[in-house]
Amino acid sequence: MNQRTNRATRTHLALLCLACIPCRVAADDKPAGTLRTLNAHPTVVRLSASNDVQRVVVVVTEESGLTRDVTDLAGFAFSPEGIVEHVGGGLLVPRQAGAAVLTIAHDGLRAEVKIVAANTERSISFRNDVEPVLMKAGCNSGACHGNARGQEGFRLSLFGFDPQMDYINLTRQASGRRLNVAEPDSSLMFLKATAQVGHGGGERFTKDNPLFAVVDRWVRAGLPNDPPDVPTLTGLSILPRACVLASGGATQQTVVRATYSDGTERDVSALALFSTLNEASAVIDSNGRVTAKDPGEAFVMARFGTFAVVAQIVVVADQPFEWPQNVRPFNYIDEAVHAKLRKMRVRPSAVASDEVFLRRAYLDILGLLPTPAETEHFLRDAAAGKRARLIDELLQRPEFPEVWAMKWGEMLRIESSKLGVKGVELYSSWIRDAIFRDVPLDRIVRDLLTAEGGSFHNPPANFFLVETSPTTMAENVAQVFMGVRVQCAQCHNHPFERWTQDDYYSFAAFFAQIGRKRSEDPRETIVYNSGGGEVKHLRTGQNARPKFLGGEVPDIPGGQDRRKVFADWLTARDNPWFAQCFVNRVWAHFFGRGIVDPPDDVRVSNPPSHPELLERLGQKLVESGYDIRALVRDICNSRTYQLSTRVNETNARDTRNLSHATIRRLSAEQLLDAICAVTQVREKFAGLPLGARAMQVADAKTGSYFLGTFGRPPRQTACTCERRDEPTLSQALHLINGPTVWEKIKSPNGRLERLLEAGSQPDVIVNELYLAALARGPTAAERAAAATHIAASKDARTGLQDLFWAVLNSHEFVFNH
Amino acid sequence: MRNRGGSRHLGLLATVGLVVFAAAAAAQEPKPADKPPPAKPVQAQPAPPQTLDQLLDALSKMDPKQLNEHLAKLEAAHKKLNDEAAALRNQLKSKEAQAAAVKRRIDMLKILLRPAGDAGKPAPKTAAAPVKSKPSPEPAPQKMAEAKAAAPAMAAKTPKPAPMTTPPEAKEPSVQLVNYEQHVKPILIENCVTCHNPDKARGGLIVDSFGTLMEGGSSGEVLSAGDPDGSRLWLLLNHEEKPHMPWKQPKLADAQLKVIRTWIEQGVLADADSKPQKVARAGMAPVDAVPSPRVASGGAPLPVTAPKQLAAPTARPTAAVALAASPVAPLLAVCGTRQIVLYHAETRAIVAVLPYPEGTVRRLQFTADGLWLLAAGGTAGKQGIVVIFDVASGQRVAELEKQYDAIPAAAIDPYRELVAAGGSNRVVRVHDLLTGEVAYEIRKHNDWITAVAFSPDATLLATADRSGGLFVWEAETGREVHELRGHAGAVHDLAFRPGSDALASAGEDRSVRLWNMDNGKQIKRFNAHGGATLAVDFAPDARLTTGGADGVVKLWNPDGGGLRTFEPLGDWVYVARFLERGKLVMAGNWAGQVHIFEAETGRRVWQLDTNPHPDAQVALGD
Structure with a gap:
């Protein structure tokens, strides 16, 4: 521990020395316009209560793009003095009400922070103070008391989505045994959380932890519940939002700020929950301090209440880096990619042959x-x-278009067990035709979302037959057309996202008024706007009012087709999703x-x-x-x-x-079509003419051992994870021993037999096999090896069959590279 | 192979031999009726090892071949008997089914053939314990008035002329009462008959005829005339109890629910010709006060030499979770932090302070003679203890059941012989105070023990847990008498009815349930509070008081009819007890306040808290 700190400090100092010299020179030569900058975060501090504390972090950005946390090295000066005090580590404590300007100086650079301080004390709040402790200490996580069945009879709502229940269960349930207002120190919660008595969850915090102090203050105040107008959390931010750290131990303190419905702000760094999304590159401790590890990009996340925010941490090797001269962007895509690579100090590979x-x-x-x-x-x-x-x-x-018709088939879950054979045929033809005819994407989606009428006469109406419950329908629409998974929010607020239960049911309400009835043809269903029906919120039991996911509440007159309103919003030019x-x-x-x-x-x-x-x-x-x-x-x-x-x-x-x-494995359909094309032996799929390609199979129920083994999605869910590309033993065995490859190689109508029949020489045949399977001719070494093997074989046919088999089993064939 | 077969035969023979022996031994013993019941739990039948030896000895002397033949015969006989038993069981089942069908048909015929004047007679008969033939405490006219109040809403729905056209001087019978055929049946046909028809009969319930509906389902009757809150049909339809009905469908419209509620309130009338009956409420009549077993002659026990030194008050009062009233003296005990304070009910002075350094008291109970006070509790998660105090001297008579968690449930029997206690260990341990040993343990509960109670005649012990488990045991032996199923969620409090013929239980599911102690059946249930019902107690005349999470204390007549709602206490009421032989009701809440009400008038006569200040005591004097 000590050693690590030392090393970190050394690195720090070394960096400092390196950085200073050119900077001084630069400052002398051209005082303005230097690339080196000093920034303070946040730039405006509003200490809304006398018992608030706000941390300010000071960051230097070097000319190389590298950033360093210099909070402990910088000088702090207030004007006027006496309003706020700097107690070290960038922590500002209000001393009296008023406004002040903080000037931060470091190494010839300056930054300013505006400060407004209040002197009214903030009273303790269950929702805004105690609930975050339960979350930070892990009490209300799914593995502990946040479990739907609680733990040992004590239940909290998962990540605090139901504060009223949590309040009751903590204070009143079990004859109030959990918190003792008469003798706060003998409160069961304290004994358990500090592991003074046996606790299944072990020690959550010690008595000197600020978390303990929060709950203790609440108990000593008599466990007050919040008044109905208690401020609610309206936003969260993490600062700095991005930084570039030297690998191997550089650190950066972060600050998490919450904003509330009454307009106040608060530094909630001590109560937020931190985690890293890439442990190899950066870790973050429970106080929000980031430590850089191996080069790479990491995001660190802070969670507080129902909000989650991330900061980008780029970790680079602290070595000179030069962008290769010959690498120039071909188009705007490369410009964006190269910008990131430069920041990451990574050189791209060469262009492929x-x-x-x-x-x-x-x-x-x-x-x-x-x-x-x-x-x-x-x-x-x-x-x-x-x-x-x-x-x-x-x-x-x-x-x-066939490639994309297949993709659409997966997104729309076209398969015959739900839609019937005829439904599949009409629905998939409709989508294929739309892509052929270049119908714009927004039109296609509009047609789907607002489809009415018989599922045979108007095939997009099938969209409403795959799922019938408004909630599942909403989940699928969000996932397919917005790329958002809202499923968690059905039962509780999404733990890592802003989606709440309210959002979930309000979104589902768009699909509450879809009517379905039988047509004259019993196989056909007629979809219509029923103009009635509501979705009930699981927790409140109230009818949910339609609200765009992440958007506003539209005004929809009764009876109007809610789907149309939604489709207008989704396909609007400014829709963010x-x-x-x-x-x-x-x-x-x-x-x-x-x-x-x-x-x-x-x-x-x-x-x-x-x-x-x-x-x-x-x-x-x-x-x-x-x-x-x-x-x-x-x-x-x-x-x-x-x-x-x-x-x-x-x-x-x-x-x-x-x-x-x-390197990507060919998809199930690509691989089967490739084997057919290379061997020139056609495949037969049920209901399709001989020679139809796997890519053209419309119904996921069409049986094929090969496609199933190689991960064709069964189209039972809208998730892209349904298509599986991980290797399995049966895939390997099927290619090595299975009938698909070997039968096709030997087939009398196949490429090899036809070439032999035409009397082609073995080296010509080898060349063609390589061209067909690998899109390249054989190398000299491969030619020589092939000739040796064919010569050693019983006859040329046997030798060539072996060679063909080997090519079709090679990684170069099975992978797209 | 042979070996295995041989040992199996031997085993069978040994079993047969033992059974024969046991039967013979039983025959030799005097009949149970001749002998008073044993004082201690009966031991298991003594094993007869010497007889087994003899048997084996005899067997070893027998010719193996003969033995095998004998065994074969025995096995054949055994199989035959088994087959016969199975056949008989099947016969019985089909006969029962036939009988049920016949009964249902007879009931239908009865209704069809019923003379007009008899039509409204409610069908249900409760399996209540002997009900004394006292008149219902609720006057009939009031009921009629309620019925009238509900009627106009109904009238608009019926094809009959609207009330406006009815001459104002119309006679009483012109008021249209809700009845099954015209009003209720259409609702049930619309919503329920898909499952509850004669062919499907889910849950054994058939709703398309009055007779079958009154008969109820496999879990008993679903209607209690005049008492919607005691009628399962209403509770399920109104989503107060699970399974919510209609199954997996939205609740009935409010108007339809109102029809059903009114129908039950008006006495579940069959059709338009049915006459409203005086509602015969299922339930319990008052009892005469039961004399306490051992009232000390020459004055009620009050503290004499007990200490009166109050501990320094804490910053805030502890929750008032435990209160007790002496059954024979004007004395009440109030829980506190590390002490129990005894007040004189008339002078209101503190007459004793019993130290309880182990923590907070969670349960208090005086013995029937008022000589002792039981206190259970402790410090949550750390230690728990049951202490018996001598009221006069304030001395500790006994310390029992030391555990590593506070003890929420404890009781002492009226004869001061047994103490039962349990808590988070899920075990009820019953201590014999005479021997100082554990008499027996009850390990049948699957969750924390929440309440235990002895019956006033000391024959029964009731125990309850946090998952709705509720059992009644023979107090002396711990043998199971009844398992009382019904509560969803924790059972919070138990009280036996004076007379020991019924038990009241209060639960998280809001209900108070009365259980018949003769047969273990539920006599009655009513939802007492807007949240969990946390406390229940009987007065000597069998009136009830309850307290709940809605912060309210209520008074009920013996059959569960509401008598009074006292002024709310403003926070969860954890305990409610009668005081002064039913004249007063005291209740304690989470904020540590204890309110004492006059039952007759509802007036609050006294308020104190769990954190008395020493100076205040001086002011009151003693």
Whole structure:
């Protein structure tokens, strides 16, 4: 412990020395305009009560972009004095009411903080003081008393979503045995929390902990309940919002501020709950102090009440870093990606070879492998801009919309057990047709959300047959079209997000008035606006009033179709969720992970890797009139998409900054179609003509052992996690021993037999097999090895079959790289 | 293989032998009726090891072949008997089903053939303990007035002419009363009959005929004429008890619920011709005061030499969770922090202060003769103890049941022989005060023990827990007498009715339930409070008082009819007890206040708290 502190201090001092010299010079030469800055957080301090404390942190930003916490080194001067006192560590304590200006000086730099202090004491509040203690100490977590059944008969609401119940259970239940106002020290809660008596949850805090003092003050005040007009929490912020720390021990203190409905503010750092989202790069202690570890990006989260906020911590190696001269952005996507990489001090990989790019583009845009002829044609092309031309060509091919029709099938959960065979056929044709005809995305979603009439006559009406309960419907709509998972909030406030139970039921109310009735054809259902029906809030039992998720309460006259109101809001140009959610899904398809990942789990505690880029892409999509081809064109033409998978020493451990391409297994459908194409043996799916591709299978119920084994989603939920890409033993065995590969290699109609029949020489055949499967010819070493093996075999056919089998089982074939 | 078969046979034979022996031994013993009941729990039948030896000895001398044949015969006989028993059981079941069907048909016929004048007679008969034929304390005219008040709302719904067209001087019978056929049946048909029809009969209940509805379901009758809050049908429909009805559907419309409530209040009339009856409330009549077992002759016991030194007051009073009144003397005991304060009920002076350094007292009880005071409690999570004080001297007579948590439940029997106590250890331990030993332990509860009580005749012990478990035991032996099922959630307090024929239990589910001690059946339930009902007590004349989380104290007549709601105490009422043989009611709340009311007038006559100041005592004098 001691050692670590020493090391940290040493690093600190070393940094300080390094940083000072050029700065002084700079200050002398050009006093203004230097890149080096000093910032205080927050810049305005409002001490709303005499018993409040506010911490100010002082941060230097070096020319290199590195930031350092210099709070303990800086000088604090107040004008006038006597209003506020600095008690060390940046902590400001009010002494009397009034306004003052704090001037902070450090190393020739200055920063100012405006201060307003009040002298009225804040009385203790159960909701605003005690509940946060229960959360910070972990009392009301799901594993402890926050469990729905409580713990040993004592129950608290999960993360304090029901303060009134918590108040009763703490003070009145069990004959008031838990807190003793007559003898506060013998309160059971104290004995338990400080582990003076046996406690299943062990020691939660010691007697000298400020948390203890909060509860003690409340007990000594006689356990008052809050008056009805007690201020409620309206916002939370963490400062500094972003910093760049040197790896291996640099620290940064954070400050968490809460705002309340009465306009007051408070430093709640002592009561907030801290956690890191990437332990390898940065950790944060229970006081909000961040310590940098290995280079990388980490977000640290502070939770307080129903709010959660994050700060970005970039940890970099404190070594000289140079951006390679030859790396220049191809388009705006690269600009955003490179900006982040520079900040992270990571060099991107080189651009991939034509062979690798070709195979990747075919698989991602069309779901297919290039044929040997296409490969040879592309590789021979020596003209400039051939990659851009290829992308344009591929975007016009009919296989492109099929990829997205399949994605939509997954999002909309098209399968016959709920919709019937005919429903699936009509519904999937409708969506495929819409994409073929370039119907803009917002139109498609509007048509779905407001569909009325028979499910056969108007196929988008099937949207309302997959789920019928308003709450499940709302969950799916939020997840599919907004990328938000609100399921938790059905039973309790979302623990890491702002969604409350109120939000959940108010959102579900949009889907409360959907009528469904049988048509003349018993297989068909007619969907209509029933104009009646409500969703009841689970806790209050009241009818929930429709409210946009994260938006306002619209004024909806009785009987008006609530779905239309919602669809208008969702597809409006300024809707913050819709375009970004869709862009992110497309992004995830081309890079194997979303800018927010998983793409349908947008939340504060799962921040985007490139927020500005996501915003930009969303804007572009809206501006282009929701043109998916334009979006894909931009993505594929970026240098970032065309990167090699080969890493350098700076980006080997990077997984989220797009510094190199990632290796992805072909999806179940891609792999089966690829095997069919390479072997030239067609597959037969139930209900589809021979030779239909797996990508064209509309119904998830269509049986296929191969597709099931390789993780085709059953479309039972709207979650992107349904598609599984982790390797399994049965996948490996199926490729090695299973009928799909071997039967197709041996098939008399297959590529190998046809080539043999045509009398091709083995080396020609080897070349074609490599081109078909790997989009490249064999290397000299591979040619030699193949020739040796064929010569050693019983006959050329056996040798070539072995070789073909080996190629189809190679990682290079099974993966998109 | 052979070996295994052999040992099995031997085992069977040994069992048969033992049974035969046990039967013979029983025959030799004098009949139980000849002998007074044993003072101690009966030991298990003494095992007869020597006989087993003899049996084995005899067996070893027998020819194995003969033995095997004998065994085969025995097994065959055994199997045959089993088969016969199974067949008989099946027969019995089908006969029972037939009988039930026949009964249902007869009931329907009865209703169809009933002479007009008899129509409104309520069908239910309660299984109450002997009810004395005293007139109902509630005057009938008042009931009629209520019925009238409810009627106009109904009239608008019926096809009959609206009340406005009725001449004002119309005679009484013109008031349309709610009846089953016209008003209630349509509601039940609309909402309930899908499940509760003669074919499906979920829960054994059939609602489409008056007769079957009155008969009730498999858990008993669902209607109690004149008493909606004691009628299961109402409680389920009004979502006061689970399962909420209609099953998985929204609550009935308020107008429909009102019809059903009014119908029950007006005496569950069958049809328009039914005459309103004087409501015969299910329940209990008052009892004559039961004399205490051992009242000390020559004056009631009051503290004589007990200490009176009050501890320094604490910053705030502790919650008033425990109060007790002497059954024979004008004396009340009030819990405090590390002390118990005894007040004279008439002079209101502090007459004794009993130190309780172990912590806070959570349960107080005087013995029936008023000589001793039991105090249980302690410091939550740390220590618990039951102390018996001698009232006159203030000395500790006994310290029992030392535990590592405060003890919330304890009771002493009227003869001062047994003390039962339990708490977070989930065990009720019964101590024999004469021997100083543990008489027996009850380990049947699955959750913390919340309340224990001995019956006034000392024959029964009732114990309750935090999950609704409620049992009655033979006080002397600990043998289970009844398991009383019904409470959802914790049972907070128990009280036996004077006469020991019934037990009252108060619970988290708001209800007070009265249980028949002869057969263990629930006689009655009523929701006493707006929140959990935390306290219940009987007066010598069987009136009840209750206190609840709604901060209110109430007075009830012996059959659960509300008599009075006292002035609210403003916070959770944890304890409510009669004082001065039922003349006064005292109650304590979370804020440590104790309010004492006059039962007759409802007037608050005295207020004190759990944290008396020594100076205040001087002012009061003694």
